[in-house]
Amino acid sequence: xxxxxxxxxxxxxxxxxxxxxxxxxxxxxxxxxxxxxxxxxxxxxxxxxxxxxxxxxxxxxxxxxxxxxxxxxxxxxxxxxxxxxxxxxxxxxxxxxxxxxxxxxxxxxxxxxxxxxxxxxxxxxxxxxxxxxxxxxxxxxxxxxxxxxxxxxxxxxxxxxxxxxxxxxxxxxxxxxxxxxxxxxxxxxxxxxxxxxxxxxxxxxxxxxxxxxxxxxxxxxxxxxxxxxxxxxxxxxxxxxxxxxxxxxxxxxxxxxxxxxxxxxxxxxxxxxxxxxxxxxxxxxxxxxxxxxxxxxxxxxxxxxxxxxxxxxxxxxxxxxxxxxxxxxxxxxxxxxxxxxxxxxxxxxxxxxxxxxxxxxxxxxxxxxxxxxxxxxxxxxxxxxxxxxxxxxxxxxxxxxxxxxxxxxxxxxxxxxxxxxxxxxxxxxxxxxxxxxxxxxxxxx
Numbered sequence: 001x002x003x004x005x006x007x008x009x010x011x012x013x014x015x016x017x018x019x020x021x022x023x024x025x026x027x028x029x030x031x032x033x034x035x036x037x038x039x040x041x042x043x044x045x046x047x048x049x050x051x052x053x054x055x056x057x058x059x060x061x062x063x064x065x066x067x068x069x070x071x072x073x074x075x076x077x078x079x080x081x082x083x084x085x086x087x088x089x090x091x092x093x094x095x096x097x098x099x100x101x102x103x104x105x106x107x108x109x110x111x112x113x114x115x116x117x118x119x120x121x122x123x124x125x126x127x128x129x130x131x132x133x134x135x136x137x138x139x140x141x142x143x144x145x146x147x148x149x150x151x152x153x154x155x156x157x158x159x160x161x162x163x164x165x166x167x168x169x170x171x172x173x174x175x176x177x178x179x180x181x182x183x184x185x186x187x188x189x190x191x192x193x194x195x196x197x198x199x200x201x202x203x204x205x206x207x208x209x210x211x212x213x214x215x216x217x218x219x220x221x222x223x224x225x226x227x228x229x230x231x232x233x234x235x236x237x238x239x240x241x242x243x244x245x246x247x248x249x250x251x252x253x254x255x256x257x258x259x260x261x262x263x264x265x266x267x268x269x270x271x272x273x274x275x276x277x278x279x280x281x282x283x284x285x286x287x288x289x290x291x292x293x294x295x296x297x298x299x300x301x302x303x304x305x306x307x308x309x310x311x312x313x314x315x316x317x318x319x320x321x322x323x324x325x326x327x328x329x330x331x332x333x334x335x336x337x338x339x340x341x342x343x344x345x346x347x348x349x350x351x352x353x354x355x356x357x358x359x360x361x362x363x364x365x366x367x368x369x370x371x372x373x374x375x376x377x378x379x380x381x382x383x384x385x386x387x388x389x390x391x392x393x394x395x396x397x398x399x400x401x402x403x404x405x406x407x408x409x410x411x412x413x414x415x416x417x418x419x420x421x422x423x424x425x426x427x428x429x430x431x432x433x434x435x436x437x438x439x440x441x442x443x444x445x
Contacts, residue, residue, distance in 0.1 A: 001036040001052055009088045011095075011403075013077045013434035015051070026051050027143075028070070030058040030080055060084040065117065065155050072149035074140040074156060075432040082431060086111045089426045089436045093403045097424060101407035103414045105440065109425025112282060112439075114274035116431040120156045121188040122271040127172055129179040136172040138165055138184070156432065158188055158198060164225055171221050175214050180207040187265040189250030190273070199250055201265040203230040203239065218242055230265050239266055254304075256281050257311045261332045263302055267325060270304070275429045279399065279439065280308050283367060286423075286441045287397045289314040293364035296393070298349060298378055303329035303342075305367050305399075310338040317360055318344040353381035357391060366393040374405025376412070385418030389444055392417075396442040401429075403436050410440065418445050 006015035006029045015029030017037070026037045027050040034056035037049035054061070064070070064078035077085050090111060097103050128137050128148040139151030154162045172178040185203040204218070210231070218229045219242065229242035241247045249262040252273055257280075263269050270276040283305060289295055291313030297306040300318030302325050310316045310333065320326050326344045333342040347356045350373065368375050375398070382392045396419065400406035413419040419442040429437035 001038055003034065003036050003055065006031050006033045006035060006058075009091075011092045011434065011436075013080070013085075013088065014048075019047075022046060024049055027076070028079060029054075030061055030084070032056075032058045033061070067153070068139075068149055068151050071142055072140050072151060073143040073145070074149075074154065076143075076434055078155075078432045082113070082116050082428075085431065086113060086426065086428055089428065089434075092434075092436050093406075093424060093426050093438050096403040096407040097410060097421075099407075100404055101409075101411040101414070103407070103410045103421050105421045105424040107423040109282070109423050109439070111425060112275060112278045112427035114272065114278060114428065116428075117155050118158050118162070119272045119274065119431060121158065121273055122269065123157055123161075123186045125184045125186060127168075127178065127181050127184060129172075136169050136178050138168045138172065157186070158200075160198060160226075161186055161188065161200065164227070167221070167225065171217060174217060176211045177206075177208050181205065182207065185265065187250055187263075187269075189263070190252050192251065192253075192260060199228070200226065201228045201230055201246075201250060203232060203265050205232045207233075209233070215242065222246075236266060239264075252276075254280055254308060257308045259307050259311070259336050261302060261304065261307065262335065263328065267328060268301055270429065272429050275427055275437075276304070279427045279429075279437070280305060282427075282439055283397050283399060284308050284312070286439070287365055287367055287395065289365060294362060295365045295367070296360050296363050298366060298368045298375065299370045300329055300344065301325050301369070303332040305369060306342060306344075307333060307336055307338055309367065310342045313341070314364075315341045316343075318342065319347050319349065319356060319360075320344065321346060321348050321350075349375065349378050351377060353378045357381045360391065362391045363393040365395040365397075367397045367399070369399040370405075372402040372405065374400070374402060374409050376405070376409055379409045379412045379417065382413075382417045384416060385445070389418075392444065394444045398440045398442065400438045400440070401435070403438055406438060406440060410442070413442050419443060420445055 004017040015026040017024040023046040029035045029051045035051045036053040039047040039049040041048040060081040069078045137148040139149045142149045183205040187201045189199040191197040228246040232239045251262045289312040293314045295314045297318045300306045300320045306318040323346045326346045422441045424440040427437040
């Protein structure tokens with residue numbers, strides 16, 4: 001087997017080595033290590049491989065906490081010290097800004113970090129009947145595979161959810177058609193006035209109608225384990241609680257602002273509540289909203305940033321593509337006593353956004369928090385650098401879950417729209433994975 005020294009990590013957390021002019025991407029290897037590898041994919045200019053032996057370990061190598069690490073696809077970097085993970089993500093962000101966006105932030109923000117274990121309050125678990133493995137498996141997919149990992153615990157989901165993986169296997173093994181129940185979505189909320197207490201929903205996707213005995217088993221499991229069951233037999237419109245008393249919304253808090261936001265199990269919320277709290281605080285500090293200003297929150301969702309902005313006394317307009325989320329955001333604003341200085345409307349922000357900008361009118365500041373596709377149409381709708389600022393905001397805070405699309409949009413803002421990039425940094429929303437969440441600030445020149 002080839003032996004080589006790992007030079008660095010790539011955007012997916014794989015070690016990079018060179019062999020005869022070819023780049024080798026080695027899973028499980030860390031910078032500075034001397035390793036042997038076995039290639040599983042070969043192309044003329046590169047190979048993908050997995051490490052088979054570490055001859056000289058890096059000081060940043062640690063013992064993975066999870067017994068399923070290396071097989072389960074839920075994590076890819078448990079063998080790397082958390083400080084290395086954060087540094088690697090920061091480098092990915094900076095490389096994307098430089099190579100894709102041709103932009104250079106004036107400053108690099110300190111990383112936003114938090115708990116590295118039991119942080120994942122949202123997850124999608126697969127359910128699979130595998131007689132050769134002794135029955136039903138419940139968990140994440142294996143790496144590079146459609147198979148389900150044989151998981152008995154999970155170190156990144158809340159402990160009480162991890163403890164239910166084995167009981168869930170037994171539950172589904174006794175169901176009428178476990179091979180027709182492919183998926184569980186996990187959504188965990190907080191309980192007001194009970195620190196450390198959780199409100200947990202399991203949303204079961206089932207392809208065949210459930211029998212009366214199935215329903216009874218789910219009710220008994222829910223009662224015994226403090227879990228609320230929701231069912232989904234088809235599209236999103238078919239989602240319903242198993243029991244009428246299971247219907248109340250979940251909720252989470254943003255304690256720095258005394259806010260409580262309600263959400264349905266299928267509605268998007270950040271998976272890591274501790275990092276979300278810190279990210280909101282950072283975004284508010286950068287945005288620096290002032291009483292009486294007009295501020296737009298683009299891709300506002302259910303109001304995660306809108307409400308903290310409104311808390312400052314500014315007038316906030318939230319824009320979101322989903323009518324249901326617009327309604328939820330408005331409800332959350334009223335529930336928190338912020339209805340008077342918030343308004344919301346639905347618009348597709350991936351199409352021509354010029355009409356949206358005209359409807360928004362004059363803005364002082366803007367927060368942008370798009371999905372992975374970024375906000376290209378939105379930033380293109382801003383006035384060009386050689387035209388008057390007009391209705392355009394003088395300050396933009398951009399929260400991103402994809403450094404490549406952030407870099408593309410930063411290129412437009414800096415090199416076409418007359419903004420300068422004052423700073424950028426990462427938030428470690430998904431520890432032990434290569435996912436990069438980041439935040440950046442722009443100001444019109």
